[in-house]
Amino acid sequence: MTSTPGPLPTGSTIGIIGGGQLGRMLAMAAARLGYRTAVLEPQADCPAAQLANRQIVAAYDDPAALAELAGLSAVVTYEFENVPVAAADRLARQVAVFPPPKALEVSQDRLVEKRFLNGIGISTADFVPVDSDADLASALSDFGGSGVLKTCRLGYDGKGQRLFRDFAGDVDGAYAAMGGVPLILESLVSFEREISVIAARGRDGSLAAYDPAENVHRDGILHSSTVPAAVSPATAELAGRNAFAILEALDYVGVIGVEFFALADGSLLVNEIAPRVHNSGHWTEAACAVSQFEQHIRAIAGLPLGDGARHSDSVMENLIGDDVTRALALLAEPDLLLHLYGKAEARPGRKMGHFTRIRPRA
Template sequence: MKPIGIFGGGQLAMMLARAATKLQLKTHVFAPNASCPAAQTADQLIIGEYEDLAAITRFAKTCSVISFEFENIPVRSLFHLQNNGQQVAPSPRVLQIIQDRLTEKQFLQSCQIALSPFARIDQSEDLRAALTLTGLPAVLKTRHFGYDGKGQTWIRQPAEAQKALEYIHHHPAVLERGVDFVREVSLIAARNANGAFVHFPLTENVHQDGILQTSNQPAGCNGKTAMQAVAITRKIAEQLEYVGVLAVEFFEQTNGSLLVNEIAPRVHNSGHWTIGAANPDQFELHIRAITGMELPVPVCQPAQMQNLIAEQINHAPQLRKQGWTITDYGKTNIRAGRKMGHAVRVN
């Protein structure tokens, strides 16, 4: 088999390449930065821009299948490869839906999946009308390029509406009703082209300023709520004809019902506990899914994961002494909010 191609050179690509090696497969990574984390584990790193159709075409010819480690790959580039006979997994159609928060929510609505009330915001008049629908508090989110809390801001008083628009630079947006939730949870699952579907246990997550801080598995939900999460995730995967690993993030309400927050079409930060606490882990399952291998049902142990953000990476030696396993992403520049590594402890 030709190498697996991965767009993006961050820590997720680093761990995907490591998983491929375990399966005796090679990986080629395409990224704009030579000093990216994936350079440590990929068999070959190709430097280029995702918009350069000639460069990505040359890259794809060396690969059996193309995948990606983050959502902000230009979907036009992926459609270009697919239209020229290249296998891309997940499909460009999936990314086209999920890159835009509005089309993502419209897709979920079409599947009759519960989510918080929302409205499309193109101009300030839309926002005034939308606030009557959502009520307060509400969160204003840009339709594109938001992650780790970026591109979003809360509106708690009517007078804050104009300031919120200015904060997101008047980009096209969606307004969502704020959710009074018991906990945030995520379900990570894998599906292959034959429709085989496996999943990990529901994971409970804690965010601060929009950035994931900790994940605990199993989540503190009851069995009925966990089954609901599996059913919703499976429905999403089947409707998208999904191939690969995906994560669905939920809000659990006081009555135990779930609202979908968002879909991540890739391996996910809240699944990092699977390294060392699950066999296979999420990265191996993704490689298996996109290459048509069997998808074993994961055997899992309870575990905790904490992100090491910015200077927290300096706590790694102490955490090791406390029984945590550290994955250092090898990033040289520490800055506020940057994920430098993570720690996992099997309970």
């Protein structure tokens, strides 16, 4: 099942697979629009459980739990891209699931994702599949000894990656060291900056996009997103067109995050897509009338999309691990929105919250 007729009536329940901070913020947005939420998440004290109307404590692929979620929900969505595709397919036979399971299939495997993007005319870094040390040695030779070796599946926030730069050594054992799983070697890209676009497609096919954000990563984790990005209007427009092309090709419903490398000549290479609300779009809750979270709920519920226009320039920063101890001082600042995720324990590399400083548009 891929659709239900008309806008979702208020009071309906939206199912969310995943109970992290993104699920929490989706539950907040749903409540503002008059909807209830039910979260499927194996961790009982997850951030989303503090705000959702109901939590089903079970594995994401538990058949009984999926049946319960389908029975409760008028529509089901998800907050992370590693939802088992088989679980999404099972749900889609009983209830509308947005974004569609096809988006999960494409985004969960870097090799599939890049072939999909190239197939619809969108440029990426050069890439070679790697299934052995011999494959890796050959690919590095093709790329001049440099590249980023990544697991095809399950890597995020810099995990499951190894950088090679001007490498001329022996790669024996490298494949096994990466887990002996399917890998992909991507060529190094000489880019000026990393940007991302948050875009949405409604159930009626309508499209909307937010302005590109310029992103800075530290240790493989997003540190900050600044809007406007330091790119030309033509590059910003190209980013939006690419995002729309991806949405159309996937027959997508909901919000998507598309990450790009911006090159010196103004061209773009897509780095990856995320079929969900995205960390680099958190600035929208402070600088736009309609946040990415509300936009996603609007899209999957069949409501009119917001236009994505921003009323302010902004800089969003993540609070990672012990950074959360800055919260009290941040609250004393003017023109700042602080958002904490309700996580009990601050661990290194764990996203505990974020804040966004806004200022008048330049």
